[in-house]
Every structure is written in structure tokens, then in C-alpha cells.
Amino acid sequence: MKSPGISIPNQFLNFFSSKVPDVWKAVDYYRSMRGTPEDDWDMRVFMPTSAWEAVIERLIPKSPAYAKGFAAKNLQVIGAWRPTQDILRFDDDFYTMLTKTPVTGRLPAEIIGRIPAWALYFETRNLEVEGRHYDGFFAGLDQSNDREQLILRLHFVALQNMAILPFMLPVGDWSVEEAVERTNEQQRNAMKRLNMEMTGEYTRVADQGLHAALNLLLYVCSYGLDENRAYEFGPGIRYPQPVRIKRGNWRLFPPPKPVIHKLGNEIGEEARKYNERTCAPRPHGSPRPHIRRAHWHGYWRGPLNDQDNRKFSLKWLPPFMVGNPGGIPGHPGCEEERKVG
DSSP, rough: OTTTOHHHHHHHHHHHHHSTTHHHHHHHHHHHHTBOOOTOOOTTTTHHHHHHHOOOOOHHHHHHHHHHHHHHHHHHHHHHTTTTEEEEOOOHHHHEEEEEEEESSSSOOHTTTTSBBSSEEEEEEEEEETTTTEEEEEEOOOOOTOOOOEEEEEEEEETGGGGGEEEEEEEEBBBBHHHHHHHHHHHHHHHTTOOOOOOOGGOOOOOHHHHHHHHHHHHHHHHHOOTOOOOOTTOBBBBOOOOEEEOOEEOOOOOOEEEEESSSSSHHHHHHHHHHHHOOOOOOOOOOOOOEEOEEEEEESSSOOOOOOOOEEEEEOOOOEEETEEEEEBBSHHHHHHHHH
């Protein structure tokens, strides 16, 4: 199903909106109850899956259980995208550099928690995940039913056949691979409770496509949607507020059209200029110029004797030439300056 002139995320939003009549009025009412002892959740989560399940059950009670579950899980992140409708479009060369950056070590949970909206949509380029190509992905935060576990949802989408591949990654002090295995283990336990056998259809894999998507997300969580200023510990996060309408009801209205953010243009342009240059002559005895690949650099800020005010930051360092006096893509300084900064 393709609709020329309508963005891909909006086509998926329209698809689910049509399947669940009056869903947005019901969601606005349910969210107005947030903060009560009966139901509360993290403010970074638009609405957790358990709340979506309650709304879907009330609106389409006669639908099959699998259909209600499918709608609730996908609306959790696609519905969270509706209030801001941010579409992230990366410069081609910058996209290539960023998505090839290794994501090693533990997931930076604190960084992921700074996602600058309830949900975002990322445009991708020939992104392959688990053997299929996808046009982009939604990213947003969810919570477990007991509200103890923060969950990162990545829903990869392709217009062809309206395909959706969901990933749920528990956010914590572990690697990407362990997060995926934790999700698979939860699925296995759920299948056992239903006396069903776990199959490959339900098993997620931490392949290169997943790592590429995480790189895009981590960059935005680290630098925000405005590249002229990096967000530090929360400023810049957009949570639209509902407005009061007649009869005292509160409604959260979407923007008239999606907001497209173009990211990485400056670094991409510098990289293209860099590739066109020849290396400058080397002084005698200096190291041979070579490219250092892009990588993530994490560091702590704040006084050592005040742990409560120490904050973790993450910076993406683009590929750069070591031993080249002509500068490096994305940064006019040298390797030593990077270590200090």
C-alpha cells in the first residue's frame, strides 16, 4: 500500500488509526489519568504497552487476540510518534560513516533515556535487518507491566506489504547482544506458558542492521535534533502538552505535517571535501598518515567527590586522518586536541 505524497511513517500511522476507531480520543483520556496510584509511568514514555492493551480491548473487544496484541504493540511506538511527527534524514556520506561505527560494550542506558521526543522516525538507506530491507524505523521508550524495566522499542517498517519487524531491548547495564537475548528468553517463557514451541519467527538477532539503527539513535540522543548545540542532560526534549476543549476534556493534537530534520550535512560535506584532497607532505620522522575509524567516546562530567552531580556523556567521533596537518573531517583540530576535548 503506497500513497504518493504521504510520508512512510504517516502511512503506517493512518493504517493503524483506521483499524482502531476513536483511538486518539481514548488515548487522550487514558493519558489524562497518568499519575494516579492505579496507573503511573515514566514521563519519557508516551504510554506503555499495558495501557495500550487496555485501550484496544475497550475499543475493539470482538477482534481476535492476536490482532489486538499486534495493534497495541505497534501503536505503542507509532502512536507515540504522532504528537511530534519528527522524521530524521541523514546526509548520505554521514549516514554511511555513522552506521558502520561499532557499538561495543554496554548499552549507554542514560544516553538512550535522553531521546528528544516520545518517539522518532529514522529514514534509512537500504537497511537490512534479519534478511529483509526496510525503509526506516520508529524508536521510542516503553515500560514493563510492573514499571520496573525501561524498554527501547525499535520497529523497522517497509511499505511493501506494510511489513513491520519489532525489536524490544530492555535498557540496562548490558550489551546489545545480551539485551536481545533477554528479550528472546522472555519470549521463550511466554511461549512455554502457552504450550507453544519457540521458533525462528519469534527469535531476534543482533545483526549489523540492528547495530546501524542503534548508531543513528545514539547520535540523536547525544546531540539532539539541533546540531548547532548538543543537548546536555535533558534540555531540548519535546513533549507537547494537551489543550482543553469544550466540556473540559483535554486533547493532544498532532502537527499539521511531519517535521523533517536534516542531520550530518556539515560533517558529510567535510568528508566529501576530505576525500577529494591529497595528503599534505609529512615532516621527516612523522607517523605515516592513516585513517582512524569512527567510534563512540564516553566520558563522565562533574566533580569526582559529588557522585550525584556526575553525568555520563557520549560523543561520536567521525573518521579522521592521524598525522595529517590538513585537518580531519568534522573537526579542524588534531588528534591531541580531541583527547583533551
